[in-house]
Amino acid sequence: MATDDILDVRGWVRIGMDSVAENTVGMSRHWEYTDGVAWFLTEFVMTIVIFGGIMSTLFVLLWMERKLLGRFMDRRGAVTSLRSLWVGEGGVTAGEWWNQLPFGTGVPIGMLNRTLNKVAGNDHELEAVSRVKNRSYHGVWWMLPGFFQNLADGMKFMTKEHMVPEKADRFVYEVAPFMIIATTVMCFTFIPLGPQIYSNDSELSILFLMAIFSIAPLGVFFAGWSSNNKYTLLGGIRSAAQLTAYEIPLLIVVLSVVVLSGSFNMIEVIEFQADSGVWNIFLLPLGGLLFMVTMVAEVERIPFDMPEAEAELVEGWWTEYGGMRWGLMFSAEYLRTYVACLLFAHFFLGGWEAPFEDTIPFISMVPHVVWVFLKSWFIFIFFVWLRASLHRVRTDQILEFGWRWLLPLSLVNLAMATALRLWVYDGINGEWPILVPILITSIGLALFILLAIDEDPAAIEANTRPYSVQTTDVASPGQHRE
Amino acid sequence: MAHHKHATPNFRNLIVRPMWMTLKTALRTFPIIGRSKWLQSHGGGKPYHGQVIDPMTEAEREMYTEQAHPSVGHTYSPDRATTDVHPNFERPVTVMYPYERLEDMEPWLFVPGNYNGRIGVIWETCTACKACVRICPNACLHMETETRVNVLDLAEEGDENHGHGVALEVGGQAARRIEGSEEAAAEFQLSTAHEAPPEEYEFGEVIDLSGDTVSVRWNASGTTEEVASSDLLGAEVDIVSGRIDIGRCMFCGLCMESCPFNSFFMTNEYDGMSTHTREDLWYEADRTRVLPVQHAEAVDRELAKRAEQARKKAERAAAKAAKSPKTEA
């Protein structure tokens, strides 16, 4: 059913698990369960593969965030390079901890350390750098300077103490982080990384995904309420209001994609885009834009950052958490951003289908999982770019924008999707006439450019401020005293 | 004072303009594309760091060559443009401190006389006048002084440095040997004694020098006494030890300005002054050193100045002596 791919992970795993099951259960007297056991083991191994793939590439996301944000702000971002693992002040070897390992297992580590110190040690051709014994700062670009900084930060959280606020609602306080983290990680079961790399291929996978994805706001509200801190309470309420306001337009946009692709199964959505040869972004440009905006609000990133607003709520609903709970919640936020990027890639950019799949000869040699990751990281650049350049919108402005603008637009988008599907796709026995995507994209681009260069000449010339500002009737200062 | 032309809240300003500006800033940091013209300063096309100029104009170069101003031979750009530590980053503003030092990159910020860094004292030329102790706002300078007879005064008649000691003058200090103090000092064993060494002189302030007798007010008792000038020796207040509480010092530079004998310098050293306890922040003479070159230069300058003053004073005394016999005769 899915396109054949040279990286048929599920096939290999299935074969491996079949032989395992036969040699074990098959030999015993419960031999008739062999197929069941093999199936279970395959699913189990595939889930681990997906989990491993996501967790390791999450560090790419974190690293991109720090370095890109640094570049947007005209600085460098984290630069500690891998060399710091074996380099210290003048080749110091951290007390040669490997000698404490039992049965001499530490010896090879010691040897490796010494050779690495000799090969890529402290000295450096630049006099200024070697004078202060280049403590792994001066990393060359292919050593990915700064990549392992996030790993180190993550491990640091494990060492931090977990303190519960004094009068906090203990049970809710402990449950909330795990609700957020568990549901966020569960989303990845329904997201395929490749044609044969998925942990679950159910008929209604998108429905499940969206359901699980929207449980986390409940955990956020629990965390905000239970930390017995006025600021976190405010943060929790703000996040509850914002996430409900943006859940509905998000679901409608996802519905429009499902309507266009004709099935609730994530893999079929991608197959539809592959078979019809047109990515959904060219059919529903408005849908793509709305999806991006609502996803930014869902994962509470800068333009819609009110629940965690530094300026007045310090850290919003996270404030009272410490240690690994805070670390996991921090990574849960980035996991949710990663889910958003992957969904955008699957819904709108044709999942694992290479840009010009059938035209370029050798492009199918590249395993499809590479395209999935490249597309989602490309989308993540937009998330970081938004964070670097926009300011924080006030809560009431967010809600007003959500209800008054996004909801109607998502309905318009849904209408467009149904019209496209029923009249255009089904009408002409099941494939897109080449003119339709070109027409829709050009109209969308024209509209965007028109809006982008629109200037209010009267406002420029009169140099007044046309913005009619609705302000609550402000009590004139000093009035409240009497 | 008009508003900014495009400051109207419309779709264009919602995302397009701010994101375009941050993109330009990001693209400028990449090595090759960062230099392209359309990326340069916003709407101006001028180089992003400003013109790279030679810091010394022609006129300045000849004027200041002899002081060898530190910025000779450096190129200058208003916003730091160069780094050799990080070649694959186009224009770093941040100075990667331990690996790059600002005084190597921008020496004109650390011209020795202008920068208020750690205090450096030439203890040899200090005459314990306590001008710096009085001027310090935070009272972080502490100085122990002692009234002593200058060793040159003890030279006998024939000795080659006779007559170079401190001359008696009004307001200065004078010393008279206490009877029997010579023998007591001779057999005093510093290593085995349990009490302080015996006083050899008693010191007093000279009130006036008219005629041959000198009226002195003894520091110890405060009584004034007429003493024959023959058995008086010149004495001076000398510094024994001084210390600076770097913990309190705010590096304002008033002590450097108030020192009449320019033996007080603010070196351009800004790091390496941290310690673990407040006691270690009390810097004795050993940690308030100045660079040897500067030290030697300052000592020579000061000694030359004092020799000049001594010579002028001797001439004046000679002239006065030459003039006064006329009046007597």
Place this chain on the structure above:
Amino acid sequence: MAEMWISMGPQHPMTHGLWTLKVKIDGETVVDTEPDLGYIHRGVEKICEARDFTQITTYCDRLCYASANTWSHAYIYAAEDLLGVEVPERAEYIRMVAVELQRIASHLMWLGAYCPDVGNLTGMVWCLREREMMMDLLQELGGSRLHYNFPRVGGVKRDLPIGFAMRCRAKLKLFLDRIQEYEAILDESTIFLIRTQGVGYAKAEDMVNHGVTGVNVRAAGHNYDVRWAHPYSIYDELDWTVAVERPSIKGSDCYDRYRVRVEEMRNSAMMVLEGLDKMPGGAETNHPSGDPAIIAKAPARAPEGQTGFHHFEDSRGESMFYLVGGGEGRGKHPYRVSIRSPMFITIPYAAKCMIGYKIADIPAIMGSFDPCIGETDR
């Protein structure tokens, strides 16, 4: 939600310093506010009573640590009024250069702190990058980066260093281009305009009655500036226009205050460039530090009964020193030093201004008044 008091306490990102703003909120709306100052009261007025006139400059540097030069010059003008000292022409020009560079650095520090208040970290890093350029210039003049101890009674500590004029012109011309980059991310960003326009209204007459002065009053549309109302230094010889916002009936809001400060940065840069050209004796010459061209002889003692005061246009408002002569040491120390801090009076007014707005507007409004707590608590 019932009304509750939350305390935006001493350590809070909104406060730009160490003070508490207790806010009574009903849901998201601010109902009542109560400022609580005095956390870093160092008793500068009491210390100055035991220091002589040169030493007090170092304490006045530390009054407002973001604009040290403006405060030490405010004190020096008051001390010269007390001791009756005439300052040479070149020293006045050098002081004007130092004060205006410090005004730019202070406004840049404010803009850098204001951007994260409204949610954008990029603005902060850009503004502090430009502030580095200004601090380099002030480091050449004063000797260190933040506290300069630069003016002396009767003149300045040292003449413009060698090559300073060339570096100053180069940096200021570059700075005038860089301001446009801030405007691209602030003025031309709808979210910034939504967050600041129509927020924190303050009428001109209300403000003056409450003692608010300086940039905040000029933002309400009235052109009042101590530099032309009670002229001191050489502002009359430079052709500069005061940065005043266009008046609106509702008074000034956060966006007006932002506009006035950006315009003032441009004016100060132009003033310094012009001052360097018109410097008597040329900006390239370098007199030794005790030279009569840059410092005049000044009496060290002020007998009792002699008083001196001076209003000074600080980057945050109108600061003032009132000195009474005749302290210990036969007048070497002042008997009483009284310091008027513009922010000590503006912060209670700004706290009242917030009533009726949302919690998210508190940092926007408070930040737009540019509080500096060092001078508030003295």
Place this chain on the structure above:
Amino acid sequence: MAKEVSAQQTADAAEAIVAATNEKFGDAAVAEVANHTGGRRKNAYVFITVEADRWHDLAAWLAKSQGVDHCSMITGIHWPEKAEATWQIVAHLMRMGVCNPKRIEGRTHETEVDISNLSGANVPMEFEISMSLPATREPSVPSVADIWVGAEWNEKETWDLVGIDFEGHVGMRRVLLPHDTPTGYHPLQKQHRLRYHDFNEMYDDPQGFGRKPDDVGKVK
């Protein structure tokens, strides 16, 4: 517009105010034109000495008729050795002439001020008003917070640091000193002397609450 207010304009405005004040408050207040002694331009300003109890009337009159709209600073000075003028209060007022923009038929007008021909009541003017009280345990002066709200925090600070009370001041409290400072402790009074704290006692009990006898009860 001209670049600054000329010395002549300031001097004439000062004369006018001094004449009006002397004529209105002949007995209670003595007004004169004084000049700054330092700086390039010896600006003129109005110096008034007034009796403490008539201070509120003078303030109200200045605010109403002379257009003084801004209380810059109120300073309290303690002269322990002068028996008849132990407590001196110096108020610095300012006439800024700042007004809301006028609104004529719906359009808000510029408040463009042509500095060169400023005259009479809208020339900016500095005032220094000094009043003193004989030696008393509770020096108090009528408060002007109701005329200029800006004076409210100045008066709080003056009471907090110098101990001069202001009748009619709503909500007098300590603003600069910690709230648990013992009552009657006002640091800027001359009996509190600055001491040099040597290194080992630098950080303990700098204000000397621990070492000094408790001031409870003794007001001054």
